[in-house]
Amino acid sequence: MEKENLSSLQVYFSSDYGKFRFLHGNRDLNTAKVNRIAESVQNGLDLFRYCPIMVNKDGYIIDGQHRFAACRELKMKVFYVIVPDFTLRQIAEMNQNASKWKDKDYVNCYIDTGNIHYVTLREFTDKYQLNLGIAVSLLMEGKVKGIRRIDIMRDGLFKATFLDSATKFMEVARQFRDHFESYRSRNFLQALEILTASKEFNLTEFIDKLNLHSLKIENRQSHKEYLTHMEDLYNYRNSKRKRIY
Incomplete structure (x- = not known):
């Protein structure tokens, strides 16, 4: 048999459960799975020291949160290894349920x-x-x-x-909430961004006209269509059409 090499990886253990932290977005704890692990340990299958959990340098559990929960429930030492170079992005990618990360x-x-x-x-x-x-x-x-x-x-x-500037822009967008339910949609906001940058567009005048005539903005498929639609509303009952963008 080939001679075995000794790893330099350090395995630590601790009974201070407060030093370990769960990551938002990681797999949800499955109580039944924790109970199964705990039951196996109570029946003599204690392999925690041979299957340490993985944590980063800040104590976030990267892999093994069910084993950790079982150790905590049984008041046993937690065996762990530290992987200091893992980023949160890498944690999500390596996790078997990475697709659950939103x-x-x-x-x-x-x-x-x-x-x-x-x-x-x-x-x-x-x-x-x-x-x-x-x-x-x-x-x-x-x-x-x-x-x-x-x-x-x-x-x-x-x-x-x-x-x-983002806050100011969204406060402007909020003025349209009584006239358009989808005022937070990307296409509408893109159109509004163009309008508010135009010297030809008067926001107060437009809102006043919408209120005065109970006008509603309708859904459109692109920001360009919204621009045309809002220009039509802006010119409602005007004797002379005005370009606003």
Whole structure:
């Protein structure tokens, strides 16, 4: 038999359960599975020391949260190895249930690690009930549709650089909520972004006209169609048509 080599990997153990933390977005704890593991241990099959859980340097459990829960329930030592170089993105990719990770789970994970930019992202998204992708673009680039930023967000590199301008823009968009249920849709917001940048467009005048004549904005398939539609509404009962973008 080939001579065995000794690994330099250190296996630690601890009874301080508070030092271990669960990741948002990781697989949900299955109580039945925890109970099965605990029952096997009570029947003499204690292999915890040979199957240590994996944690990162901050104590987040990367793999083995059911074994950890069983150890905690049985008041046994937790055996673990530390993998310091794993990012949250890599954790999601290696997890057998990685497909369960949603973008909001990445946000929650980075919030757990104390990243204030992700706190801002969640607060902004919740406040305006926005699609996360739109919120990321507005906060990172200051525009509705920018370069694909979701991957950057998943990698923990999101920065809420344009919070003030994004907030001002969404407050403008909110003025349309009584006239259009889908005012938070990407296509509508893209059209509104173009209008608010135009010197020919008067927001107050437009809102007043919608209110005065009880006009409603209708769903359209693209931001260009929204622009044409809103220009029609803007010129409702005008004797002379005015271009607004």
